[in-house]
Amino acid sequence: MTDLRYLPDADGVTEFEATVTEVTDDYLVLDGTYFYPGGGGQPPDHGTLEWDGGRAAVVDAAKNHGDVRHHLGDVAGDLPSPGTTITGRIDADRRERLRRMHTAQHVVSRVVLDEYGAATVGNQVTVDGARIDFDPADFDDADLTAIERRTNGVLERDLPVEKSERPRAAVEGAVPEGRTQLDLIPEHVDPLRVVAIDDFDLCPCGGTHVDRLGDVGTVRITNRVSKGASVERIEYELAP
Numbered sequence: 001m002t003d004l005r006y007l008p009d010a011d012g013v014t015e016f017e018a019t020v021t022e023v024t025d026d027y028l029v030l031d032g033t034y035f036y037p038g039g040g041g042q043p044p045d046h047g048t049l050e051w052d053g054g055r056a057a058v059v060d061a062a063k064n065h066g067d068v069r070h071h072l073g074d075v076a077g078d079l080p081s082p083g084t085t086i087t088g089r090i091d092a093d094r095r096e097r098l099r100r101m102h103t104a105q106h107v108v109s110r111v112v113l114d115e116y117g118a119a120t121v122g123n124q125v126t127v128d129g130a131r132i133d134f135d136p137a138d139f140d141d142a143d144l145t146a147i148e149r150r151t152n153g154v155l156e157r158d159l160p161v162e163k164s165e166r167p168r169a170a171v172e173g174a175v176p177e178g179r180t181q182l183d184l185i186p187e188h189v190d191p192l193r194v195v196a197i198d199d200f201d202l203c204p205c206g207g208t209h210v211d212r213l214g215d216v217g218t219v220r221i222t223n224r225v226s227k228g229a230s231v232e233r234i235e236y237e238l239a240p
């Protein structure tokens with residue numbers, strides 16, 4: 001079992017030491033990791049693993065029955081044996097970009113829920129941009145302008161972003177209807193890791209996030225796409 005050390009609130013760490021527990025030609029498993037293994041619409045971290053006599057690029061990370069497999073790209077030297085101490089280094093620029101983009105998604109989702117009553121039914125963040133699917137929604141250009149303006153107004157408040165674990169029952173009672181699809185989280189997951197943006201938003205989420213909204217930058221909505229009778233997709237990017 002790989003300890004997810006970035007949880008609940010250490011997602012700013014990008015360098016660490018760990019012990020190898022499993023070795024194959026394709027991946028390494030560690031006793032603990034700060035690499036985000038992907039999920040919730042956020043892609044996995046990239047980076048490197050180094051050990052005495054060797055080094056490998058990490059081109060993917062994925063959960064597998066409680067372990068995190070660090071999938072290897074180019075490898076220099078012999079692969080390490082189980083029990084070897086390694087140094088992991090996450091691509092810090094990429095991690096920070098994803099932290100900013102994912103936190104922006106939470107703000108946009110809450111703004112749209114509050115202003116239009118539309119729930120977030122899907123999202124995907126990348127280092128270059130993000131998309132969110134809303135239902136029910138039928139946005140026009142004026143709506144997009146208003147969503148962008150309201151979102152950036154919230155970001156300018158520089159509210160603190162708290163990441164913590166909370167009892168499931170308390171989270172279910174606090175999260176407004178339509179904010180997240182709690183029914184998709186298995187009942188046995190308790191407590192839940194939640195992301196709270198001061199008194200503005202609360203949402204269960206296992207992804208990486210900035211510590212204050214002022215670190216996000218400025219949201220620019222770039223496109224709107226109809227995805228069905230009542231589903232609208234908003235696409236956005238970030239400016240520094």
